[in-house]
Amino acid sequence: MNIVIAPDSFKESMTASEAAGAFSKGFKKKWPDANVIEIPIADGGEGMVKAIVHSSNGVLIEKTVTGPLSTPVKAVYGLIDEGKTAVIEMAEASGLHLVPPASRNPLHTTTKGTGELIKDAASKGVKKIILGIGGSATNDGGAGMAQALGIRLLNSEGDSIQPGGGGLRDLSSIEISGVLPELKDIEIIAACDVDNPLTGEKGASAVFGPQKGATPEMVKELDQNLLHLSSIISRDVGIEVKNCPGSGAAGGLGAGLMAFLDAKLERGIELVLDAIHFDRLIAGADLVITGEGKIDGQTMYGKTPMGAAKRALKQNIPVIGVAGTLGNRSDILLEKGFTSLFSISPGAISLEQALADGPKNMEQFAYSLAGILQLKKNG
Structure with a gap:
């Protein structure tokens, strides 16, 4: 299976590269034979x-x-x-x-x-x-x-x-x-x-x-x-x-x-995705995972996850959004083509704890997602 992980930074918790690395680590721990392609991205700001x-x-x-x-x-x-x-x-x-x-x-x-x-x-x-x-x-x-x-x-x-x-x-x-x-x-x-x-x-x-x-x-x-x-x-x-x-x-x-x-x-x-030849990098992928610290109704207005999703959807690649927090009106992204949205936080914890545990939570989420996808593949 070919998985692309293309996140922005999770501010004050993980850089884009750290988020991609934590996902890859967790996913491959459960599914060692999967091909996970790390493409950390940003929209012109930090990272x-x-x-x-x-x-x-x-x-x-x-x-x-x-x-x-x-x-x-x-x-x-x-x-x-x-x-x-x-x-x-x-x-x-x-x-x-x-x-x-x-x-x-x-x-x-x-x-x-x-x-x-x-x-x-x-x-x-x-x-x-x-x-x-x-x-x-x-x-x-x-x-x-x-x-x-x-x-x-x-x-x-x-x-x-x-x-x-x-x-x-x-x-x-x-x-x-x-x-x-x-x-x-x-x-x-x-x-x-x-x-x-x-x-x-x-x-x-x-x-x-x-x-x-x-x-x-x-x-x-x-x-x-x-x-x-x-x-x-x-x-x-x-x-x-x-x-x-x-x-x-x-x-x-x-x-x-x-x-x-x-x-x-x-x-x-758009400038960043063109600069890294994103369309070419995701060609042939079975799934694109993208995200950032918070996904909400504003994400659709030019934020990194929406930009990555649009490119993936043009190639008919399913997209999953992940975030530390799913905010108000995040569900509108499901109407824009996202297959599903997930928060990597395990439950009701403090903001400080969520930020500190970001890499661990991302790894655990990826491990769980790999298990679900394995079940689907094995029918």
């Missing part, structure tokens, strides 16, 4: 780099870069397609998890490290960069990234503006001519799963600023600063970004990528 590198036989590159608080952090990115494509997660360099809760302040956090990862990848001769932009700690409109790549963001005195979303208030002009020459020949695609515009009540600052530490007063300031940035971009770069869908992603990094690097924003899960 995207490792998922793509794992499935594409790529390599990981470690680099010390500028973190969101302007202090050094170690980050990794991947090279696939024989070094022709780089896969980068902005969260590796500029992510919220790198900032202690007490230090979160998007007036000061910067995307400079993300730019440094892009610069390092460009120096290796890549022809394409896939950039996941989930999980940011920043609200600087990609200003730090742009500065790291040779673009000058200047105040009225001709000096570089200060890092962070607060520094944008002093922006007077943008000189894009100094951008790293290698970037002109590199296709840049951002994995983005939000449609938020740059500013306004649905913009980067209002919607995502509070989770990054912004007070209501900060949100107003940050929103005005991004509006100011968009007007300078329009004047000096000749691109309108304010109302573009996705321009508000990652604290306005979506806008910065479009304006400064001519990047295209695409749906994360």
Whole structure:
């Protein structure tokens, strides 16, 4: 029997690779002769780099870069397609998890490290960069990234503006001519799963600023600063970004990528599945198992399990969804083609216990599922 296990991460419990490994271990313990293919996946956020590198036989590159608080952090990115494509997660360099809760302040956090990862990848001769932009700690409109790549963001005195979303208030002009020459020949695609515009009540600052530490007063300031940035971009770069869908992603990094690097924003899960040649990997499978920490009614809107399921169903492969928790309206996925849905939690236990026991519970679930499938096969 050919089984594909293609999960996203179970947040705070298992990475996608750990979830796939635990399933494979349990399934093969019961059914040693089964062929279990592990394809950990992600939708552009946490785990995207490792998922793509794992499935594409790529390599990981470690680099010390500028973190969101302007202090050094170690980050990794991947090279696939024989070094022709780089896969980068902005969260590796500029992510919220790198900032202690007490230090979160998007007036000061910067995307400079993300730019440094892009610069390092460009120096290796890549022809394409896939950039996941989930999980940011920043609200600087990609200003730090742009500065790291040779673009000058200047105040009225001709000096570089200060890092962070607060520094944008002093922006007077943008000189894009100094951008790293290698970037002109590199296709840049951002994995983005939000449609938020740059500013306004649905913009980067209002919607995502509070989770990054912004007070209501900060949100107003940050929103005005991004509006100011968009007007300078329009004047000096000749691109309108304010109302573009996705321009508000990652604290306005979506806008910065479009304006400064001519990047295209695409749906994360589709981009990842194409990058790892998912359709080819699952060809001939008898069953696809996919899942993540929580499956509910929102899963159908572009989340990893739904993306994987759609690809499998196109090949008439049955799909089972697994999760730590099955939430409100998860049953709607059965109407969308899932054969069945399971929670791997054994019963009424605390959240802390469920997270800690995730790998064990996944292994036990896989062992039980293998037994059921053996019974069916043996008729």
